[in-house]
Amino acid sequence: MTDATAAAPSAAAPLPPLSSYPDPKDAPAIRWGILAAGGIARKFATDIPHHTSSVIAAVGSRSADRAAAFAAEMDVPRSYGSYEELVADPEIDAIYVASPHSEHRDHALLALNAGKPVLVEKAITRNAAEAREIFDAAAARGLFAMEAMWARFLPSYRATVDAVAAGTIGDVISLTALHGQNIPGGPEHRLWNPDLAGGALLDLGVYPISFAHAVLGVPDEVHAYGELSDLGVDKAETVVLRYGQRAVAVATSSMETAMLNNATIAGTKGRIDLDPTFYNPTDVHLALLDGTRQDVAGRLPGGFQFQAAEAARRIDAGETSSPLMSWQASVEVMEIMDEVRRQVGVVYPGE
Numbered sequence: 001m002t003d004a005t006a007a008a009p010s011a012a013a014p015l016p017p018l019s020s021y022p023d024p025k026d027a028p029a030i031r032w033g034i035l036a037a038g039g040i041a042r043k044f045a046t047d048i049p050h051h052t053s054s055v056i057a058a059v060g061s062r063s064a065d066r067a068a069a070f071a072a073e074m075d076v077p078r079s080y081g082s083y084e085e086l087v088a089d090p091e092i093d094a095i096y097v098a099s100p101h102s103e104h105r106d107h108a109l110l111a112l113n114a115g116k117p118v119l120v121e122k123a124i125t126r127n128a129a130e131a132r133e134i135f136d137a138a139a140a141r142g143l144f145a146m147e148a149m150w151a152r153f154l155p156s157y158r159a160t161v162d163a164v165a166a167g168t169i170g171d172v173i174s175l176t177a178l179h180g181q182n183i184p185g186g187p188e189h190r191l192w193n194p195d196l197a198g199g200a201l202l203d204l205g206v207y208p209i210s211f212a213h214a215v216l217g218v219p220d221e222v223h224a225y226g227e228l229s230d231l232g233v234d235k236a237e238t239v240v241l242r243y244g245q246r247a248v249a250v251a252t253s254s255m256e257t258a259m260l261n262n263a264t265i266a267g268t269k270g271r272i273d274l275d276p277t278f279y280n281p282t283d284v285h286l287a288l289l290d291g292t293r294q295d296v297a298g299r300l301p302g303g304f305q306f307q308a309a310e311a312a313r314r315i316d317a318g319e320t321s322s323p324l325m326s327w328q329a330s331v332e333v334m335e336i337m338d339e340v341r342r343q344v345g346v347v348y349p350g351e
Contacts, residue, residue, distance in 0.1 A: 054309075096118075180261065194232050197348045200236055212251055260276055
């Protein structure tokens with residue numbers, strides 16, 4: 001990780017150096033089992049062995065053939081044709097839940113009931129009630145559980161949040177964050193399938209909403225505007241969050257169009273901009289009203305290694321949660337999204 005600072009920064013650079021955040025390679029090594037063998041699981045299986053000391057020990061799928069193919073492709077030593085076999089493996093230290101949103105609760109509970117700590121892909125569940133069930137089960141068993149909101153663990157993201165918390169840009173007046181992708185498809189694609197808790201919000205909108213929460217916390221008011229597909233999933237939404245009488249966050253997401261996917265926080269002393277794509281390892285730019293400028297180069301390979309390393313540290317220490325993505329924070333983000341869905345009119349089958 002490197003920092004590039006403008007030619008004439010202030011004596012003390014306002015943005016924390018990215019090197020001040022822990023190196024994922026220094027985290028304890030643990031043995032991961034991956035539950036579900038889809039695209040997001042491939043990202044996890046790529047980043048963790050390349051950028052941490054941990055290993056992917058096994059993968060499980062409902063299909064033995066699919067699990068075996070994933071294991072061969074990603075060089076994973078063991079594969080299972082059921083999730084029950086995966087979580088029962090005594091040589092796995094923790095489970096990464098990579099199934100669709102509709103299955104997160106059941107699969108996280110399956111792992112926890114088998115005595116395995118869990119890292120559950122974002123959004124952690126379909127709703128806040130299901131998230132509470134996971135955390136209650138983890139608390140009852142003394143096991144680690146965390147939402148895999150990977151952006152919150154990235155050095156560029158953490159430096160931004162820490163700088164705002166330190167008052168670097170003064171009182172926040174405005175936060176904007178965009179996440180739009182063109183994702184064509186019908187009910188055969190999980191994001192367009194209501195049975196799999198599809199839609200823009202849980203997969204795309206969670207990024208700008210979680211970013212607003214990381215910076216500003218729980219809003220006083222939530223106002224949501226969106227559009228539904230013929231099958232009842234949300235194609236897009238704009239969410240306006242009000243904090244007190246001054247700060248407003250606007251979080252926009254869509255799965256019909258590609259957006260710039262950047263983020264900006266403006267305060268009474270200046271502004272912080274995160275380049276596209278803001279929830280990836282990216283460059284951060286600070287511009288203060290006193291003329292101070294600072295550019296931090298935050299692009300680096302991978303990205304999932306930071307959340308996995310944090311989980312490994314906490315699991316190794318016998319802890320049940322992380323302050324970087326606490327149980328309370330995950331529930332609060334889900335509560336915001338529950339209200340967004342209520343206003344937009346999205347109801348998932350079986351809720």
